[in-house]
Amino acid sequence: MGVGVSGWRLARAVAGAGQLGVVSGVALDALLARRLQRGDPGGELRRALAHFPVPELAQRVLDRFFVPGGLPQGEPFRPVHHIGLAPRRQALELAVVGNFVEVFLAKAGHGGPVGINYLEKIQLATPAALYGALLAGVDVVLMGAGLPTEIPRLLDALTRHAPAELSVAVDGAPTGERHTVRLDPPGLLGAALPPLRRPRLLAIVSSATLAAYLARDPATCPDGFVLETPVAGGHSARPRGRFAVTDDGEPVYGPRDRVDVARVRELGLPFWLAGGYGTPDRLVEARQAGAAGVQVGTAFALCRESGLDPALRRRLLAGAADGTLLVRNHGAVSPTGFPFKVVHLAGTMSDEEAYATRPRLCDLGYLRTPYRKDDGRVGYRCPAEPVDAYVRKGGRAADTASARCLCNGLTATIGLGQHRADGYAEPALVTLGQDLAFLPELGRDGDYGAADVIAYLRG
Numbered sequence: 001m002g003v004g005v006s007g008w009r010l011a012r013a014v015a016g017a018g019q020l021g022v023v024s025g026v027a028l029d030a031l032l033a034r035r036l037q038r039g040d041p042g043g044e045l046r047r048a049l050a051h052f053p054v055p056e057l058a059q060r061v062l063d064r065f066f067v068p069g070g071l072p073q074g075e076p077f078r079p080v081h082h083i084g085l086a087p088r089r090q091a092l093e094l095a096v097v098g099n100f101v102e103v104f105l106a107k108a109g110h111g112g113p114v115g116i117n118y119l120e121k122i123q124l125a126t127p128a129a130l131y132g133a134l135l136a137g138v139d140v141v142l143m144g145a146g147l148p149t150e151i152p153r154l155l156d157a158l159t160r161h162a163p164a165e166l167s168v169a170v171d172g173a174p175t176g177e178r179h180t181v182r183l184d185p186p187g188l189l190g191a192a193l194p195p196l197r198r199p200r201l202l203a204i205v206s207s208a209t210l211a212a213y214l215a216r217d218p219a220t221c222p223d224g225f226v227l228e229t230p231v232a233g234g235h236s237a238r239p240r241g242r243f244a245v246t247d248d249g250e251p252v253y254g255p256r257d258r259v260d261v262a263r264v265r266e267l268g269l270p271f272w273l274a275g276g277y278g279t280p281d282r283l284v285e286a287r288q289a290g291a292a293g294v295q296v297g298t299a300f301a302l303c304r305e306s307g308l309d310p311a312l313r314r315r316l317l318a319g320a321a322d323g324t325l326l327v328r329n330h331g332a333v334s335p336t337g338f339p340f341k342v343v344h345l346a347g348t349m350s351d352e353e354a355y356a357t358r359p360r361l362c363d364l365g366y367l368r369t370p371y372r373k374d375d376g377r378v379g380y381r382c383p384a385e386p387v388d389a390y391v392r393k394g395g396r397a398a399d400t401a402s403a404r405c406l407c408n409g410l411t412a413t414i415g416l417g418q419h420r421a422d423g424y425a426e427p428a429l430v431t432l433g434q435d436l437a438f439l440p441e442l443g444r445d446g447d448y449g450a451a452d453v454i455a456y457l458r459g
Contacts, residue, residue, distance in 0.1 A: 120146025
């Protein structure tokens with residue numbers, strides 16, 4: 001659901017129906033910048049910006065990126081600054097505002113709850129992104145792709161508008177050397193800031209052991225858990241124990257990868273089950289096991305309010321109807337090193353020919369890994385960048401062999417892919433979950449909405 005598939009329109013529709021609508025918190029700075037450069041048809045973004053608590057900051061974002069009428073077809077989008085350990089002020093401002101806008105629009109016009117989902121892996125952007133969501137009144141923060149041990153403390157500080165920092169993992173850093181990314185809300189926005197309400201934190205984990213580890217200490221304990229199985233869309237945890245793959249190259253999961261739900265229930269915190277729970281029977285099963293409910297992604301990703309490019313969505317539904325829709329779990333596609341679900345679709349980056357013709361580059365950079373240089377400074381690298389550049393930075397050539405640029409591919413999936421000056425257009429990369437049991441019911445007419453998903457799940 002990342003990079004705009006679960007956008008504000010979908011989250012608003014789900015929350016308006018009384019469920020928890022969740023927006024993806026990945027790359028919201030770039031998405032805001034590109035949507036403004038498209039001319040903001042309908043004016044929703046500008047209406048949200050008019051409610052940002054620091055008008056002059058919102059105006060600076062508009063002045064930098066808004067293009068009345070939109071860029072001409074095929075003209076490249078203006079780039080946004082990367083957030084590093086010492087980020088530029090413009091980068092922080094855009095991250096704060098981008099997250100504010102997405103949550104504000106998701107919450108508009110109803111009283112339902114809205115959450116935002118982040119990846120622990122993307123540490124550099126987290127403080128600024130979280131703060132923007134808090135300013136818009138987000139109700140729940142969900143975080144996976146790592147253990148959010150420092151997020152409770154970060155939420156406490158940012159809710160008070162206090163300066164805050166988050167530890168950042170740096171490859172090659174010696175033991176005891178700590179790196180952090182900092183955010184000073186008053187220094188960035190000024191002193192007159194509105195009171196904020198602390199949202200609940202749900203940690204997305206794949207095992208009872210990880211849930212117990214977080215719950216053991218009040219400093220790291222979340223307000224609940226999402227227990228995710230390996231068939232969920234996007235990234236999944238690596239198999240526990242000896243690593244093995246099928247003939248198709250998919251990681252093999254076994255008994256050790258099943259979540260011990262009873263053990264999590266004993267922790268006394270609410271939890272939701274995810275990954276293959278998108279049917280009425282699985283919802284009943286989850287409630288009988290003590291879960292507060294289920295988290296559903298793929299069924300909503302294919303509905304009308306989804307942020308998927310409409311043409312891609314129609315192709316996916318057509319493939320589901322004729323039985324040709326294929327979703328595989330690839331162990332080496334993601335630069336993160338985590339297994340990642342990919343829909344095999346001609347013309348997208350799952351197509352080996354399309355992948356082979358794509359120039360290797362890493363210009364959005366959300367999955368860059370900080371690393372320590374020989375001189376002690378910190379640099380950034382990504383297995384999806386040019387091979388010689390990655391190796392020159394100390395990376396292993398083997399890591400680059402199958403790595404796709406998820407940042408550009410997922411952005412293209414929602415119709416906001418970059419067009420290069422030489423005419424090259426970024427191909428999409430589509431991810432869905434591997435359990436498609438809901439499709440015969442929901443997809444039988446070739447089209448459905450978020451309300452249909454909720455009615456179906458509730459039987």
